[in-house]
């Protein structure tokens with residue numbers, strides 16, 4: 001019913017496709033790096049945007065009742081979190097919201113923890129704020145898990161805020177309720193703000209269940225959840241996100257900080273796209289998740305059969321596949337550049353953590369045809385490492 005083909009984005013100044021052009025040195029390159037999908041957004045969103053554009057007036061626009069209700073209903077139905085309307089604070093971007101949280105709830109000398117490997121911009125958000133970055137590396141003994149003992153030592157050492165990535169980019173984990181509960185208890189014991197970035201929350205592979213940190217709002221008052229339709233619906237260029245804060249005092253402080261920097265709601269078109277996504281696109285999201293699952297199965301089998309040296313992570317959520325290539329004993333930079341010379345751009349492992357040299361992150365949200373061509377080129381490159 002729905003099609004998930006790769007769109008030609010060459011005329012759109014796509015950051016994902018145009019960004020690497022100067023580095024690659026050939027025109028037929030394929031990009032599997034930046035986390036946006038190559039799919040056309042849901043037809044319902046395209047239609048709503050066309051109608052909104054046809055209206056012709058694009059003045060200052062409120063996040064109206066319909067918008068807030070759509071976010072509330074989506075969270076209730078898809079994330080199983082019961083949210084009251086005033087808890088929802090619309091914002092233009094997830095990263096902007098996280099910067100505002102740092103500004104609102106931490107002081108200049110405070111420490112903020114992240115769990116590596118993690119979305120590389122988390123490093124920047126903390127460092128650019130001037131706060132001290134503390135790393136709690138994920139434990140990768142038997143699949144990735146949170147290292148609570150080390151995290152507790154970080155908390156004892158004065159961490160004030162933790163950025164949780166849920167589901168976790170780049171390792172693809174969908175955190176289980178028990179894992180989150182333990183984390184919440186630890187944050188509560190040490191009075192640490194728990195900021196849960198749930199931008200990938202709708203990209204859950206069949207067989208896994210997403211649990212929002214918002215499930216624990218009643219257990220701990222210092223939880224802030226931020227989610228967005230941007231990854232799920234390929235509308236990151238429109239800028240829409242929503243922060244969910246159940247504690248009135250936190251909400252007041254966050255809103256005051258946003259006001260200080262004149263951070264408003266998503267723009268007029270973003271509001272239309274987000275509301276439509278959450279009101280009308282359940283079936284489209286399920287179909288997309290099925291397509292991503294099929295791409296994952298294809299990639300996993302491909303690596304099992306052709307690249308036995310590689311360790312492919314168990315993809316539970318997101319469309320970002322984390323692959324360990326350390327068995328080749330080649331520097332990560334050489335792998336990254338070698339793949340590029342074969343016309344493939346991937347995410348280089350060490351961007352996500354110093355311990356990740358020799359890993360790559362591969363975005364699977366593309367057509368099957370593009371994926372197959374990418375895998376064929378990878379295979380040709382990996383063969384050169386064996387000789």
Ligand SMILES: Cc1ncc(COP(=O)(O)O)c(C=O)c1O
Pocket residue numbers: 035092093094095096119165169197199200228230236240241
């Ligand atoms: C975990 C995570 N958070 C945030 C972002 C960026 O969000 P935004 O563009 O809304 O700031 C990304 C984009 O890749 C991401 O993967």
